[in-house]
Amino acid sequence: MPIQLTGVSYRYGQSPALRDIHLVIPEGGLTVLCGVTGSGKSTLLRLLSGLEQPTSGSIDYSHADSSASVSIVFQQPESQLFAGSVRKDVEYGLEQQAVPEPRRSEAADRAMRQAGLDPEQYGQRSPFLLSGGEKRRVCIAGAIAPLPRLLLLDEPTAGLDPPAARALLETAAELKRGGYTIVVATHDLDCFFPLADQVAVLAQGALRYSGPPDGLWKGARVLEDAGLEPxxxxxxxxxxxxxxxxxxxxxxxxxxxxxxxxxxxxxxxxxxxxxxxxxxxxxxxxxxSTAGGAATDAITAADTDTDSADGSGSAKRQAGLVLRTLDPRVKWLAMALWSLVLLGMKSILPLALTTVLVAVLLACGGITRKRAVWFYRPFLPMFLFLWLLSAFSWSGADGAASFAFSSEGALTGGLAVLRLGLLVSLGFLFTETTSGAPLREGLEWAIAPLGRLGVRTRNWSLAVSVTLQFIPWILGKISALQLALASRGSRKRGLARWTPRQISLMAVPLLLQVIGMGDELSTAIEARGYDPSKPRTPWLVLSWRRKDTAALLLVLLAAALLWWVSGV
Ligand SMILES: Nc1ncnc2c1ncn2[C@@H]1O[C@H](COP(=O)(O)OP(=O)(O)OP(=O)(O)O)[C@@H](O)[C@H]1O
Incomplete structure (x- = not known):
């Protein structure tokens, strides 16, 4: 049965990425999804994979357990590999399906061969030490090992040299012959059009054409109008x-x-x-008038944005803009002062007031709920653990072990955890509303007085700003690795996703990526001749405006008020 998309739309926060897509993906065929950069191809693949849900509309897979029978290979194979050996990586999806050992090994061998990898030669090698093309083949082998009903490939030939691209194309042709339903998002029309049973052309999130490839040459210049070359x-x-x-x-x-x-x-x-x-x-x-029978005519009328801004939305956006464009020195001062006041808070009232203040600022900062959930999710198990640790007491005195709940401990521990959460939130708010250059300039200004005492403040500020930039990067990498696990059949959501096994699987690739990033960064800094003893050209000249003075007064007022409340 074909896969049917009916009126599928998707938004990232406020920005629409896909609009009202009606598409039928034929079973057992290869569909090429093309469009210029940013046209929505990857987003559509993620919706088809079940990793994201459409904002509106529906996808009908016509078979009961749709999620288990879809595999996706992302654009960057590096982000999808996590196991210690190629064999283990390929077997992961089968393990999730509880396939018993001898069959699992056979299926992994078959998948590796289908993807053009010799199991003897590659099975025990580390997936992180392969070439780009080989990594992509490992990802494809991992994706096809559980025999998915639908295989999604995102830019499979990107970054490959011509022989590697040709080999990958042969793999795709082989899989197509094997009866897989395949959707390939690609710019590489020369390679994939001859294999395609159907082509879908996306432009600005809308479907401009779907039908057989030769239908494109009979009708209007759909590809050219979508910004592509035949x-x-x-x-x-x-x-x-x-x-x-x-x-x-x-x-x-x-x-x-x-x-x-x-x-x-x-x-x-x-x-x-x-x-x-x-x-x-x-x-x-x-x-x-002679365009191919199955071809759908271009959807011409541009969608009107149904979510036109209402009053409260625009006020929020305005507040977000003010926060983002505030002088970073105000933000550094706010963070330092409020953190100090926070550390002195011992009772519920000031902590509750600070929570409200931080929540309002997060909401005004234009940080979406999805982004906030993404940020806080990794911290939740740690906070919960710390709180439970303080709420329960264990004593092994007098030969009799006792385990008791202490309401006093729960309250004190809860307040301490809340304090910690608020400190983390201030950092989150700061980094989300301040881009790299103002962040670094503000920090350098803040620690400049130490320079007069002979402290090498430039090294400090560089280290702190790089570290602050690293946090969202690391969280992004964790999300990518989680997606990699989810794309191979482990689709647990919420806290269940953070099992010790998931964490252990992610630890090694994450560490390797962090080391790789650190290495690249230090090489880049060295290559640019960074010398802390030389005066430097600022990346950005900070300018203090009237609104910064007003914001500073508000920051001081809030800090004084919270300090006063904590002392009452
Ligand atoms: N995580 C995200 N948050 C916000 N907007 C996003 C996000 N990911 C993609 N977008 C936006 O959604 C739109 C579609 O992006 P998508 O990645 O699906 O395009 P694409 O056609 O796959 O592009 P490419 O060919 O460059 O991979 C773009 O405008 C992009 O800026």
Whole structure:
């Protein structure tokens, strides 16, 4: 049964990424999803994989357990590998399906061979020490090992050299012959069009065409209007048809070469060629009525944005803009002062007031609920653990062990955890509303007085700003690794996703990525001739405005008020 998308739309926060997609993906065929950068291809793949849910509309897979039978291979294979050996990585999805040992090993061997990897040669190797093309093959092997009903490949040939790309194409053709339903998001039309049973063209999140590839050449210039170029064999074919050298457009580079072989190529203007009349370029008007039967006409009317900003939305956006454009020195002062006041808070009232203040600022800072959940989720088990630790007491005195709940401990521990959570939230608010350059300039200003005492403050500020930039980067990497686990059949959500096994699986690749990033960063700093003893050109000249003075007064007022309340 085909997969049916009905009126599927998706938004990242306020920005629409996909609009009202109606598409049928034929079973057992290869669908090519094309469009310029940012047109929504990866988003559509993530919706098809079940990793994200459409904001509106529905996807009907026509089989009971849809999520277990879809596998996705992301654009960057590095982010999808996590196990210690290629074999373990490929077997992960099978393990999730509780496939018993001898069958698991056989299935992994078969998948590796199908993906063009010799199990003997690659099985025990570390997936992190392979070339880009090999990594992608490991990802494909891992994705096909559980025999998914639907295989999604995001830019599978990106970054590969021509032989690696050709080998990957052969793998895709082999999988197609094996009956897999495949959707490939790609810019590489030359490679994938000849394999495609269906093409879907996306532009600005809307579907402009879906149907057989040759339908694209009969109708209006859909590809060109979507900002794409037809594959080279079509461009050459059109040129030759205009010169009368071809009767019909070829269906691939191979067919074009086969057609050309027995003919002599004639240059235009040589006078020796056949009349161009037979191969005259058909006008768009004459052909638009003959577009392929299954082809869907372009969706022309641009969607009107249904969520036009209401009053409260625009006020929030305005507040977010003010927070983001505030002088970073105000933010550094606010963070330092409020953190100090927070550390002195011992009772519920001031902590509750600070919680309200931070929550309001987070909401005004334009930080979406999804982003906040993404940030806080890793901290929740730790906070819960710390709180439980303080709420229960254990004593082994007098030979009799006792384990008791202490309400006093629970309250004190709860307040301490809340304090910690608020400190983390201040950091989150600060880094979310301040980009790299102002953050670093503000920090350098804050610690400049120490420079007069002989402290090498530039090294400090560089280290702190890099560390602060690292936090969102590391959280992003954790999310990517979680997605990698989810894409192979482990789709637990919420706290259940953070099992010790999941954490142990993520630890090694995360560490490797952090080390790799640190290495690249230090090389980049060195390559730019960084010398802490030399005066430097500031990245940004800070300028103090009236609104910064007003914000500073509010910061001081809030700090004084909270300090007073904590002392009452
Ligand atoms: N995590 C995100 N948060 C906010 N917006 C996003 C996010 N991911 C993608 N977008 C936006 O959604 C739109 C579609 O992005 P998507 O990654 O699906 O495009 P794409 O066609 O796959 O691009 P590419 O060919 O460059 O991979 C873009 O405008 C992009 O900026």
């Amino acid at each position: 594959p080279a064999y079509i461009r050459i074919g059109r040129m030759l048809m205009r010169q009368g050298g071809l009767d019909a457009l070829p269906s691939g580079a191979g067919e074009l070469l086969a057609e050309l072989d027995p003919r002599s190529l004639v240059y235009p203007g040589s006078g020796a060629g056949p009349a161009a009349a037979g191969g005259e370029r058909p006008s768009a008007a004459s052909l638009s």
